[in-house]
Amino acid sequence: SAVISQKPSRDICQRGTSLTIQCQVDSQVTMMFWYRQQPGQSLTLIATANQGSEATYESGFVIDKFPISRPNLTFSTLTVSNMSPEDSSIYLCSAGRGNGNTIYFGEGSWLTVV
Amino acid sequence: DAKTTQPTSMDCAEGRAANLPCNHSTISGNEYVYWYRQIHSQGPQYIIHGLKNNETNEMASLIITEDRKSSTLILPHATLRDTAVYYCIVAIGGSQGNLIFGKGTKLSVKP
Numbered sequence: 001s002a003v004i005s006q007k008p009s010r011d012i013c014q015r016g017t018s019l020t021i022q023c024q025v026d027s028q029v030t031m032m033f034w035y036r037q038q039p040g041q042s043l044t045l046i047a048t049a050n051q052g053s054e055a056t057y058e059s060g061f062v063i064d065k066f067p068i069s070r071p072n073l074t075f076s077t078l079t080v081s082n083m084s085p086e087d088s089s090i091y092l093c094s095a096g097r098g099n100g101n102t103i104y105f106g107e108g109s110w111l112t113v114v
Numbered sequence: 115d116a117k118t119t120q121p122t123s124m125d126c127a128e129g130r131a132a133n134l135p136c137n138h139s140t141i142s143g144n145e146y147v148y149w150y151r152q153i154h155s156q157g158p159q160y161i162i163h164g165l166k167n168n169e170t171n172e173m174a175s176l177i178i179t180e181d182r183k184s185s186t187l188i189l190p191h192a193t194l195r196d197t198a199v200y201y202c203i204v205a206i207g208g209s210q211g212n213l214i215f216g217k218g219t220k221l222s223v224k225p
């Protein structure tokens with residue numbers, strides 16, 4: 001299994017500011033992903049974090065709003081830019097080795113925008 | 115969109131088996147069936163996954179029909195701590211790995 005740590009676990013942010021969430025995996029993984037879970041909703045995939053290249057975004061998500069970095073095989077960051085109250089969500093990092101291997105999730109970063 | 119259909123909610127008595135159904139009638143030959151659960155305020159927890167054959171681990175059993183159009187997750191002796199939202203997901207297990215979540219089944223285990 002893979003252990004995935006996210007920082008911060010929880011934060012309250014001011015409208016108009018940006019916050020960067022970090023995701024650290026305890027072993028090398030092929031694939032890393034970022035999800036959003038709005039209150040009372042299921043998880044929605046934001047993007048695939050690609051090592052050494054630009055992330056691949058899902059429909060409805062853009063790089064300017066959610067810039068993602070993945071400098072190596074064990075670390076990724078997601079920035080939520082110019083935040084508004086609608087960005088209040090749990091942001092989750094997931095990772096796996098592909099080829100039918102299990103995808104594991106971090107505990108999430110709870111973000112409240114006021 | 116999610117490629118699975120699950121009941122919105124289910125109840126189960128503590129100590130009994132919980133059988134959670136999932137329909138995935140459009141599943142492709144190279145797609146796996148994954149099950150995760152999410153206990154309130156926590157990240158999704160992996161339970162089990164399978165391709166064609168039934169699978170069992172220390173948490174649960176996964177029964178996949180012969181035509182692969184549906185499956186059932188079985189928690190053999192449900193406890194109160196198994197109360198959670200259970201997600202059935204169909205995904206390609208090869209080069210992909212992005213899991214598309216539906217709404218899941220809210221399982222309530224009652225004393």
